[in-house]
Amino acid sequence: MIRPPHALTVLLAACTTALLLPGCRPPSPSGDGLARTPPMGWNSWNHFGCDVSEQLIKETADAMAASGMREAGYEHVVIDDCWQVARDSDGTLVADPERFPSGIKALADYVHGQGLKFGIYTDAGLKTCQGRPGSYGYEAQDARTFAAWGVDYVKVDWCYADTLDAVTQYTRVREALRAAGRPIVFSICEWGQNHPWHWAPEVGNLWRTTTDIEDKWTSVLDNLDINSQYADAAGPGHWNDPDMLEVGNGGMSWDEYRAHFSLWAIMAAPLMAGNDLRRLDDSTRAVLLNREVIAVDQDSLGVQGTLIWQQGGALQVWMKPLADGSRAVALLNRSAAPAEVGVTLKRLGLLARPAAVRDLWAHADRPAVSDRVRATVPAHGVVMLRVGPAQ
Numbered sequence: 001m002i003r004p005p006h007a008l009t010v011l012l013a014a015c016t017t018a019l020l021l022p023g024c025r026p027p028s029p030s031g032d033g034l035a036r037t038p039p040m041g042w043n044s045w046n047h048f049g050c051d052v053s054e055q056l057i058k059e060t061a062d063a064m065a066a067s068g069m070r071e072a073g074y075e076h077v078v079i080d081d082c083w084q085v086a087r088d089s090d091g092t093l094v095a096d097p098e099r100f101p102s103g104i105k106a107l108a109d110y111v112h113g114q115g116l117k118f119g120i121y122t123d124a125g126l127k128t129c130q131g132r133p134g135s136y137g138y139e140a141q142d143a144r145t146f147a148a149w150g151v152d153y154v155k156v157d158w159c160y161a162d163t164l165d166a167v168t169q170y171t172r173v174r175e176a177l178r179a180a181g182r183p184i185v186f187s188i189c190e191w192g193q194n195h196p197w198h199w200a201p202e203v204g205n206l207w208r209t210t211t212d213i214e215d216k217w218t219s220v221l222d223n224l225d226i227n228s229q230y231a232d233a234a235g236p237g238h239w240n241d242p243d244m245l246e247v248g249n250g251g252m253s254w255d256e257y258r259a260h261f262s263l264w265a266i267m268a269a270p271l272m273a274g275n276d277l278r279r280l281d282d283s284t285r286a287v288l289l290n291r292e293v294i295a296v297d298q299d300s301l302g303v304q305g306t307l308i309w310q311q312g313g314a315l316q317v318w319m320k321p322l323a324d325g326s327r328a329v330a331l332l333n334r335s336a337a338p339a340e341v342g343v344t345l346k347r348l349g350l351l352a353r354p355a356a357v358r359d360l361w362a363h364a365d366r367p368a369v370s371d372r373v374r375a376t377v378p379a380h381g382v383v384m385l386r387v388g389p390a391q
Contacts, residue, residue, distance in 0.1 A: 032178070032237070034183055034184075034185050034237065035205040035236075036302070037302065038206070038239045038268050038271060038297055039185055039205070039206060039272065040272070040294075041077060041271075042060060042078065043119075043155070043244050045244070046215070047249055049082070050081065052082055060278065063280060064114070064116060067277065067280050067285065068289055072289050074273065074288075075117050076152065076185070079121060080155065081121050081128050081130045082128075084122075084132045084133055085097075085133075086133060087138075093138075104120070105148070105149040109150060112150060119152060119155065120151050120153070121154070121156075121157065122135045122156055123135060123158070124157065124161055124164065124190075125158065126160040126161070128160075134159070136169070139172045139176040140176045140180075143177045143180040146180065146184065147177075147184065153187065154186060155189055158193070161190075167199050167203070170204065173186065186203075186205050186206075187205065187241070189208045190208065192208060196208070197232075205238055205239065206240075207239075208241045215246040216252065217252055219246075220246070224267070227267055227269065228267065231306050234267075234268055239304075240268075240269065241269060242267065242269050245272060245273050245275075247273065247288055248287070255378045255379070255382075258361060261288070262330050262382045263318065266296065266328060266330045267305055268320065292360040293361075296320060299322045299323050301322060303320060305320025308343070309343055315334070317329065318332060321349070326388025327348045329373065329384070331374075331375055331382060331384075332382050333377035334380065335380075338376055338378050339376070342372050343372060343373060345370075345371060352389040355369050356389065356390040357369055357385055357387050358385060359383070360385065361383070
């Protein structure tokens with residue numbers, strides 16, 4: 001087991017060894033008090049695309065409540081594109097009456113009744129990515145509408161916005177949301193095109209750093225490599241977003257899905273499931289509900305983990321300092337064959353000897369170590385550890 005150190009030791013260990021902990025800095029507070037840890041929930045796009053409906057959202061909320069996901073920390077149920085079809089004579093967004101016959105407010109009330117939060121999608125441009133009405137010119141009205149409906153989270157895309165300035169438009173959305181009188185988590189989705197890591201921490205609660213993820217190992221690695229460059233921008237209330245989870249959608253092996261989930265946790269990324277939660281099999285459940293890995297993502301210190309060692313680009317060690325003074329460590333094997341990966345305690349910034357080691361996928365303690373941690377890692381896989389002072 002890992003012994004929690006004195007609070008002062010935690011602070012010193014977390015952010016005073018800059019050479020050992022690249023990207024580590026005291027996180028600056030967000031002005032709205034929201035998303036103090038990376039948002040967790042579910043979004044419709046990865047699995048369902050435009051095939052969204054009132055029934056789907058209700059059944060998904062039911063599944064989140066019944067499966068243990070809610071208790072594990074997943075709280076946002078987010079409808080992505082294609083829920084809206086027009087604006088009425090007053091300019092208010094209109095939901096598809098065939099797919100959402102009860103209206104969005106009634107649907108939000110249903111989600112809230114399951115002990116969850118409700119999220120919705122719009123676009124900063126003239127249209128959404130699927131050609132539905134965007135929020136350009138209607139920022140204040142749409143924010144008031146969302147607040148009146150009981151929206152808790154809004155994702156704002158960047159299609160049909162080529163002639164617009166991202167900072168200006170997203171700042172307008174932020175001001176509109178703040179004026180609407182309801183706490184709403186603000187997710188910026190302009191795919192990293194306008195370098196949001198420079199300005200988005202003062203505007204939104206999370207921002208995409210990458211293009212859309214695909215249910216492929218190469219896509220996971222691409223988004224990992226891109227998102228990892230901007231660790232200094234992340235902290236409580238404002239997070240880099242390498243896009244949603246593909247766990248359970250069927251395009252990768254379970255070693256790859258475990259690595260996907262582990263690396264998102266190491267990077268303090270939002271954990272937004274993107275599969276069909278109504279058909280949650282045991283393998284998917286074991287990944288999405290791994291509370292030991294979730295605890296790494298949700299750690300209160302709020303530091304995005306970084307790459308601290310690699311060999312040939314294929315074998316890597318990723319590390320995230322945690323609030324109790326321990327380290328979350330992902331031993332990653334990007335290659336097509338099993339390989340041993342290891343790292344010294346010195347490189348992890350751990351001075352106390354011996355160190356306790358917890359395997360977060362085996363849910364078991366490993367023998368304490370005095371010099372280095374190592375493991376044989378499967379191809380396209382990860383060994384996820386928590387390493388800290390031993391009792």
